[in-house]
Amino acid sequence: MSVKICTFGELVVEFLAKEQNQRFDQDGEFLGPFPSGAPAIFADQVAKLGFPVVFFSCVGKDAFGRMCIKRLEKDGVIIDGITSHSKANTGSTFVTYKGMNERDFIFNIPNSACGLLSFNHINEKLLKNCTHLHVMGSSLYSFRAIDAMRKALDIIKGSGGTISFDPNLRKEMFDIQEMEQSFDYIMEYTDIFLPSENEVSYFAHNIGESEPQIMYGLLKKGIKHIVVKKGAQGANYYGYDKYHNYQMIHMDGYMTNAIDPTGAGDCFDATFVSLLLAGYSVKKALQYANASGALAVSKIGPMEGTPTLAEIEAFLSKVTLK
Amino acid sequence: MSVKICTFGELVVEFLAKEQNQRFDQDGEFLGPFPSGAPAIFADQVAKLGFPVVFFSCVGKDAFGRMCIKRLEKDGVIIDGITSHSKANTGSTFVTYKGMNERDFIFNIPNSACGLLSFNHINEKLLKNCTHLHVMGSSLYSFRAIDAMRKALDIIKGSGGTISFDPNLRKEMFDIQEMEQSFDYIMEYTDIFLPSENEVSYFAHNIGESEPQIMYGLLKKGIKHIVVKKGAQGANYYGYDKYHNYQMIHMDGYMTNAIDPTGAGDCFDATFVSLLLAGYSVKKALQYANASGALAVSKIGPMEGTPTLAEIEAFLSKVTLK
Numbered sequence: 234m235s236v237k238i239c240t241f242g243e244l245v246v247e248f249l250a251k252e253q254n255q256r257f258d259q260d261g262e263f264l265g266p267f268p269s270g271a272p273a274i275f276a277d278q279v280a281k282l283g284f285p286v287v288f289f290s291c292v293g294k295d296a297f298g299r300m301c302i303k304r305l306e307k308d309g310v311i312i313d314g315i316t317s318h319s320k321a322n323t324g325s326t327f328v329t330y331k332g333m334n335e336r337d338f339i340f341n342i343p344n345s346a347c348g349l350l351s352f353n354h355i356n357e358k359l360l361k362n363c364t365h366l367h368v369m370g371s372s373l374y375s376f377r378a379i380d381a382m383r384k385a386l387d388i389i390k391g392s393g394g395t396i397s398f399d400p401n402l403r404k405e406m407f408d409i410q411e412m413e414q415s416f417d418y419i420m421e422y423t424d425i426f427l428p429s430e431n432e433v434s435y436f437a438h439n440i441g442e443s444e445p446q447i448m449y450g451l452l453k454k455g456i457k458h459i460v461v462k463k464g465a466q467g468a469n470y471y472g473y474d475k476y477h478n479y480q481m482i483h484m485d486g487y488m489t490n491a492i493d494p495t496g497a498g499d500c501f502d503a504t505f506v507s508l509l510l511a512g513y514s515v516k517k518a519l520q521y522a523n524a525s526g527a528l529a530v531s532k533i534g535p536m537e538g539t540p541t542l543a544e545i546e547a548f549l550s551k552v553t554l555k
Numbered sequence: 556m557s558v559k560i561c562t563f564g565e566l567v568v569e570f571l572a573k574e575q576n577q578r579f580d581q582d583g584e585f586l587g588p589f590p591s592g593a594p595a596i597f598a599d600q601v602a603k604l605g606f607p608v609v610f611f612s613c614v615g616k617d618a619f620g621r622m623c624i625k626r627l628e629k630d631g632v633i634i635d636g637i638t639s640h641s642k643a644n645t646g647s648t649f650v651t652y653k654g655m656n657e658r659d660f661i662f663n664i665p666n667s668a669c670g671l672l673s674f675n676h677i678n679e680k681l682l683k684n685c686t687h688l689h690v691m692g693s694s695l696y697s698f699r700a701i702d703a704m705r706k707a708l709d710i711i712k713g714s715g716g717t718i719s720f721d722p723n724l725r726k727e728m729f730d731i732q733e734m735e736q737s738f739d740y741i742m743e744y745t746d747i748f749l750p751s752e753n754e755v756s757y758f759a760h761n762i763g764e765s766e767p768q769i770m771y772g773l774l775k776k777g778i779k780h781i782v783v784k785k786g787a788q789g790a791n792y793y794g795y796d797k798y799h800n801y802q803m804i805h806m807d808g809y810m811t812n813a814i815d816p817t818g819a820g821d822c823f824d825a826t827f828v829s830l831l832l833a834g835y836s837v838k839k840a841l842q843y844a845n846a847s848g849a850l851a852v853s854k855i856g857p858m859e860g861t862p863t864l865a866e867i868e869a870f871l872s873k874v875t876l877k
Contacts, residue, residue, distance in 0.1 A: 248570065248585060257618035258625070260856060263570060263585045295661055296579035303580070321666050325647065339617055344643045344666040534582060 236510045238279050239363045239389070241289035241355070241381055242372025243270035243324055243347045244305075244315065246297040247535055249493065250329035257329060257339060267534035268301040269326060270347070271369040271401050274496045278503030278525065278539040280309035284511070287359050289314035289381065293322035293346040304536065314359050321346040328495055334464075336495070338403060343374045351377040355384040363389060365510055367502065368423075370400040373415045382415070386422055397425035397506045399498065400432050425458045425509070426451060427502045433461060444469065449479055460505060460519065462498055465491065467523055470515055484519040487527040487552050496535035497526040504545070524548050558832045560601050561685045561711070563611035563677070563703055564694025565592035565646060565669045566627075566637065568619040569857055571815065572651035579651060579661060589856035590623040591648060592669070593691040593723050596818045600825030600847065600861045602631035606833070609681050611636035611703065615644035615668040626858065636681050643668040650817055656786075658817070660725060665696045673699040677706040685711060687832055689824065692722040695737045704737070708744055719747035719828045721820065722754050747780045747831070748773060749824045755783060766791065771801055782827055782841065784820055787813065789845055792837055806841040809849040809874050818857035819848040826867070846870050 246266035255261045268277075276288040288310050292298030294317045301323065306312045324345030330336045342348060366389040373379050386396060398419050420426075420436075428436065430444075437447045448459050448471040459471040467486035474480040505522035509515065524545045532538035540548070568588035577583045590599075594610065601608040610632050614620030616639050623645065628634045646667030652658045664670060688711040695701050708718060720741050728734060742748075742758075750758065752766070759769050770781050770793040781793040789808035796802040827844035831837065846867045854860035862870070 251584070257588065258622035260587055260589050262573070263587065265582055265585065266579065267582050296659075297661060300580035322661065322663050325663065337618075339619060339644065341644050341647065341663060341667070345663070 236365065236507060237285045237287070237363045238365045238367060238507065238510070239287040239289070239360055239385060240272040240276050240367040240369070241350065241385060242272035242369050242378065243342050243374070244268070244273045244288070244290035244292055244301050245270045245324035245326050245342060245345065245347060246301065247326045247328060247495070249533065250327070253330050253332065255329045257327060257337065263327070264533060266297055266300065266325070267536060268304045269495070269535040270324070271371045271399070271499045272367070273301070273305065274499035274536050274539065275367055275369065275503045276310045277305060277308050277536050278500045279507050281539045281541050282504060282507050283542060284507045285311060287311045287314055287363060289350065289354055289385070291316045291318050291346040291350045291354065293317070294319050295323055297323035297325070298346065308539070311359070314354065314356060316354055318346045318349050321349055324348070340403070348375055349377070350381055352380040352384050355381050355388070357388060360385065360388050364394045365389065365397065365506065366394065367397045367399070367506060368419055370398070370402055370412065370416060373412045376411055379411055379415045382419070390422060395424040395510070396422045397427060397502065398423040399427040399502050400435065401498070402432050402435065423456050425506060426456045427460050427462065427505070429498055430461050430463045445471070445481060452479060458509065458515070462501055464494070464497065464526070465489070468501070468519055470519055472515065482516065482519065484516065484523060486523045489527040489531050491530040493533045493535070494530045496538065497529045500529040500539055501526040520549065521545050558687065558829060559607045559609070559685045560687045560689060560829065560832070561609040561611070561682055561707060562594040562598050562689040562691070563672065563707060564594035564691050564700065565664050565696070566590070566595040566610070566612035566614055566623050567592045567646035567648055567664060567667065567669060568623065569648045569650060569817070571855065572649070575652050575654065577651045579649060579659065585649070586855060588619055588622065588647070589858060590626045591817070591857040592646070593693045593721070593821050594689070595623070595627065596821035596858050596861065597689055597691065597825045598632045599627060599630050599858050600822045601829050603861045603863050604826060604829050605864060606829045607633060609633045609636055609685060611672065611676055611707070613638045613640050613668040613672045613676065615639070616641050617645055619645035619647070620668065630861070633681070636676065636678060638676055640668045640671050643671055646670070662725070662728065670697055671699070672703055674702040674706050677703050679710060682707065682710050686716045687711065687719065687828065688716065689719045689721070689828060690741055692720070692734065692738060693725055693728065695734045696728065698733050701733055701737045704741070712744060717746040717832070718744045719749060719824065720745040721749040721824050722757065723820070724754050724757065745778050747828055748778045749782050749784065749827070751820055752783050752785045767793070767803060774801060780831065780837070784823055786816070786819065786848070787811070790823070790841055792841055794837065804838060804841065806838065806845060808845045811849040811853050813852040815855045815857070816852045818860065819851045822851040822861055823848040842871065843867050
């Protein structure tokens with residue numbers, strides 16, 4: 234079965250604080266606009282790997298929106314599902330790093346054009362032959378978006394496709410109630426679950442559960458593949474071996490010159506999902522996904538570092554495992 | 556009668572393109588966030604001159620909004636009419652200069668927190684003793700905002716106060732129908748009209764009318780004072796002399812090192828209106844307003860250059876008229 238992936242959600246411009254620890258409440262300098270949005274980065278990475286990918290989103294009829302669409306088109310994303318709205322402007326995000334592992338965001342998303350994404354935008358014709366839907370938790374920012382997600386999910390599941398889900402939790406979005414409520418729903422349908430390590434405890438059923446306990450619990454509920462992403466430390470895979478026993482695989486990550494970590498998780502997701510669906514072994518998919526994340530963070534801008542398959546392979550042939 | 560002014564509308568953060576001719580559809584560098592919004596700059600300038608001023612607006616519960624409120628409070632604006640909303644983020648604008656006389660904007664305003672400003676936010680208690688309302692055309696971005704304007708206008712007019720109006724037209728906002736419709740309404744109540752020279756033709760009744768023809772027509776309709784702002788070229792005043800005859804006064808502007816023209820017109824408005832209401836002669840008010848505009852453009856950031864009365868007087872004692 235040939236791979237054709239779809240995803241939906243925020244397509245925005247990002248502005249990156251130039252200095253570490255730069256504050257949002259003082260004037261400073263920002264780099265941008267960069268095309269961004271977790272599912273947009275995901276789609277861009279899938280396309281860069283050479284797989285067909287349909288992306289549903291909304292932008293404003295403005296220079297920011299035109300730039301975003303142009304970039305995705307250039308990189309090979311099927312952009313027919315992106316609507317240019319005159320009722321709202323293209324969304325934007327502001328990012329500032331506090332050291333390499335912490336960052337603050339300001340998200341102008343639910344009230345921007347991508348907040349207008351709804352049920353009617355999910356065009357069934359575009360989903361024809363799609364075998365997989367990827368859902369970013371950050372894209373479930375409104376009832377409208379959740380409605381859109383359900384429609385896409387019904388269509389993909391109805392034709393025998395699979396679902397991946399990255400919670401992609403942002404503390405700045407925790408006050409969006411719809412988002413939390415929709416997580417239980419999507420988890421029921423998830424085949425491939427891709428949390429970051431700091432999101433693991435959110436999915437615990439009992440206080441104090443360890444990562445393996447939580448993950449085996451989720452496998453028991455029907456999820457088939459789980460990858461806990463740990464950045465430069467690599468990833469832990471939870472799934473089944475060929476004898477249908479639980480297995481855990483740790484795959485080391487790569488030391489790189491991390492300039493801009495935003496987008497690394499999205500590139501990881503895209504690479505792991507695409508390659509696993511394309512028939513790569515779990516180990517190889519993990520290795521390539523780690524490489525994709527490492528390459529993504531080596532360039533400024535969330536979508537500037539999405540590598541091709543050839544670039545991943547060139548990187549892997551050079552690097553020393555940590 | 557002591558002067559107490561009120562105004563309402565957008566309170567936003569501005570990001571300024573670092574290079575001239577910088578494009579919005581390519582990545583580059585931006586300076587910011589700077590507190591901005593035409594009525595916010597107006598209010599800040601009134602406060603800096605030492606007059607009480609009430610400002611009604613909405614921001615998000617985010618770092619951008621907190622910064623904006625803090626700045627206005629520091630400069631002496633009465634901030635009790637500013638609401639922090641959890642339903643939307645603080646608005647933002649992006650500005651890029653194409654030479655010193657042309658600029659492009661991206662406005663994230665109607666769908667931001669300040670787009671939530673409505674009738675109920677205009678607190679009558681805060682308007683107590685207010686003698687004047689200033690309206691920025693750019694603030695009439697929604698039916699809700701126009702409703703708020705009408706309430707403030709009724710209260711101020713009802714207690715014998717006066718109204719000033721700056722159309723502050725932006726080509727980027729021309730597709731907001733409500734804005735255009737509300738202009739006829741506000742013009743009927745306007746005592747002090749403060750267009751920029753490039754807005755003059757918008758108020759012509761016949762094609763090809765000259766500036767004086769248009770302005771005398773407006774005086775005939777009941778407007779008492781009109782100032783056509785011409786930037787560094789100064790301003791033309793249209794009104795009545797002591798014999799109740801039409802008079803036109805041209806007041807030269809000042810050559811300054813114009814670094815960032817945004818906000819100049821708003822500072823001009825604030826200074827002219829405040830000083831005229833405080834009993835300064837038209838000529839002196841014009842001179843001080845020209846100086847205020849000149850000082851405003853000499854600093855980067857729309858609200859960074861708002862001068863105090865002492866700074867205006869120091870400037871005037873030094874400068875050579877053009």
